[in-house]
Amino acid sequence: MRDSNLNFGVLHRTCKLLVFFCFVYISATLVYYAKSVNFRLAFVQNHQSHSKTESSKLEAKDAGASELIVTLGSNFSESSEPGHKTLEQCPDPSPLLVGPLRIEFSSPVSLDTVRHENTELHEGGRYTPPDCVALQKVAIIIPFRNRDEHLKFWLYYLHPILRRQQLDYGVYVINQAGDETFNRAKLLNVGYVEALKEYDYNCFVFSDVDLIPMDDRNTYRCFSQPRHLSVSMDKFGFRLPYNQYFGGVSSMSKEQFLKINGFPNNYWGWGGEDDDIYNRLSSKGMSISRPSGAIGKCRMIRHDRDKQNDPNPQRFDRISHTRDTMHKDGINSLSYSVVQVEKDLLYTKITVDVGKPTK
Template sequence: MRESRLCPLIILQVVGTLGLLTYLHLVKTSRERNPETLQITLRDNNPYANVEFSGKLSHFEKVAVLVMPPRERDSKTLQEIWRANDSYGNVGLGGKWSPSRNRSASSSEKVAILVTYRDREEHLKIFLRHMHPFLQRQGLDYTIYVIEQHGEEQGFCKGLLYNVGFTEALKDDPSYDCFIFHDVDLLPEDDRNLYTCARSPYHLSVAIDKFDYKLTYVALFGGVSALNTSHYRLLNGYSNLYCGWGAEDDDMARRLYKHVLAISRPEPDIARYKMLSHKSREPRDDNTDKRYLLNTALHRAKTDGLADLQTANYSVTSITHKALYTHILVNITKRKPIKHVHPRKIGKRNTN
């Protein structure tokens, strides 16, 4: 009789203890999950704390630690982290990965990450090490495409490379729903910054450390942006004419305006990025025609882009499915000088 009374009391005591422990755990983790707390941790945590740097490691590799989870920085040396990430979650040939073993059976959105590239080997290595685990934690069905420029043209033709990457990626897999246009030197800091396409064009790199985590201007659409396949075709892609530093993204912003497509963005405390440092004496190939091209952007929007890609003086040298990405090597010949024509004449030419 006495034992029968003790059993319920013991059970109640155990349940009560478990309930108290669960409550304390929830209180603790709720504080850790608080967005403000997370951002303070990312901002104030010393990136080099308890990390042993070897003289063999480059400055770029040291900087990459800034965006690694704090628990990994505290418990492992940098060399051990690199070795632990060598598997990259069993990424398929060509940089393809899916949460489903059978990609064709996956019902998730298919995402193509397009990275334009030239002479950035150190950046590319860090980008791949960071992005594969990041994208896999989000459970994305994705492929990373690296579009590399070579040839006679000295100016970097970013818009043209994006158009080539878009076209070749759809040849590789016509079922892509979403395209992420990504600078190789930008690394996302927060897993909540979802790499997906929204109903409207989506600008992801809202807050970059180089610019004090502030949006530099309202119409900014550069750095990291997302467009679904139908929107990119509607916009006629990027302009093919910008070869040299700057303004191709502002040209795209004008195309968005022309088609009444508003830019949407995640919250700035989530859309935070680390910009990898560049060589101090690295030359910048300024585009002397960019002001003229911007002034005539709306007049050329229908004809300059995907529509005239076949006449853009380029050729695809090779497409190679490497271990961590699909490499598209693009030869761009020396571009002819751009003739400055009055916008009204451009408009008449396009209507004929």
Template sequence: MPKWFPINKLLQIRVSSCIVFLLCLVAVIQFFASYGRYHYEHIPREQLLTNIFFKTNPKLEINKEKPKCNYDGILQSTSSIDTQEVPRKFGDFTTNGLANGSYTPENCNPLLSVAILVSYRNRQSQLDIFIPYMHNFLRKQGIHYTIYIIEQQDDKPWNKGLLYNIGAKQAIADRFPCLILHDIDLLPLDIGNLYACLQEPRHMSASIDKFRFVLTYNYLVGGALAIRSDQYIAVNGFSNKFEGWGGEDDDFAGRMKAKNLKVLRYPRELSRYTMLAHPQEQKNSERSRILSENQMNYSKDGLGNAEYSVKSVHRNTLFTLIGVKT
């Protein structure tokens, strides 16, 4: 026989349980309603071509017998790769047309030259996916590009901003007019995502699967960002002070805003990326303080005063590897 249980106490428990459930439900609804933006301000698809920064590397040899590359078809493409279909092995990968990490279209003269800068340390499994995937993706776009891997070859705290500054200096010395700052764990999914700079900086990875394909906050510029070389110089590049994870991208957003540069984006259906699984770097506990202090000191901390030692520059078939110690 069950023991007698006071009915008033039972009712109190039921009411309390209902209240807790409702509060949890409201919290979940508010979270999904406020966390990120599924729809965000972007350039209409029909205006993309007129916003592109058409400029090539002056070192690029032009064959006058070839036509100019056309980008209308790519920008109007509605094809995409499902996240479940992203390959993890590339046994059939070929290096056709690749040299020193660079590619130049064979059938037409490109109107775009792009340097893709990738900061790197101890992510070999991701590198093995990123490099063949990106070459397969980019060789179909009719652009001239070089992939630079900037490797931090020491045990000091991770410094992504400094690595980007080092890569930018090399790419600018190599005469590239457009820089794309790219995390190694992100892969583009939309065929129409043309890897090119616009007249203003362009945040490319606005919709990432890990974040439910929403823009987590409006001034986000991390992940993949395209910026003209002259603009990168004008904002004095990235801060060199952010060690560990976090803060450097928001600081860079502040630098662009200080120079009245507006961050543009493609439509959502051209901005989707998948993120490869990876362990996260240790968070920078000082990032909030550095962000606050840097607002008045952008000119004193950045591209112009980066301190580092380049140990080697190897121009391999698949990428140019810049080995550095910070």
């Protein structure tokens, strides 16, 4: 009987212990399950919230991108090339202009100095504004022979002026080879043709190498009418010598130039071609535009007349027949051969053989 009671007592304690362990286990399981449910709920809520936030961010980002395209559409190209930027058009007039300039020729300049001061240029005397799109593409054409010192002054003064005018430009020095009689107008025709081989210029400035503008507001570009830029030269007491004068520095658009068949090719020696050009313009119903006398001031580098550039004795007869000859003597009858092309930082020099006058 005693053994039975003992065994029952042990069994009773064992059962109580098992029940306790089961209770602890069930309690722990319930607690763990409850926490797990809360965690899942929190995770789901957090995930949903995060998804909404990300979705909102993406929508905002898309909206911002659309707004950016609308706002900066004119500043960026439609090209698929990343980072390719399209600039706004340059203002007119340029905000960089300073007005009247002091022009002196007493101290010589070197090409190395000019190169050092114009590091923004590209080979061949090319420049494009870095911050805006130029209004015009301008080829500046200089008829040339044996004027190296004058060219240095021209490059020294003109490159800073042209950059401030925010032009997309190139400088072409058209050098006549040999020692035959000089032909300024034909060299200008050559410059027109050669410049277009390199770039799609739509404006052409024809400039003597010895003329420097005294005001950078005298913009070297084209206008609705052919433009005479060297209006008041110190050589003429800062006055226009006569109303039909079109010499020194002038500009014409491509359309204006072709309308008059370019310049005549048969003016050998000094004088006459400017008046021939005026007659051509007049015969096509065009008039000459000019800046004011104050803005159009220019200084000329004093020099003796070049050899093989004596006054042309035939000029007056040729001028009187411009209307008859202009359609067959000009850009459509131009013939020449290129001898050499030199690319400097400051200019493109093209040496050409333009032939010699016919007897």
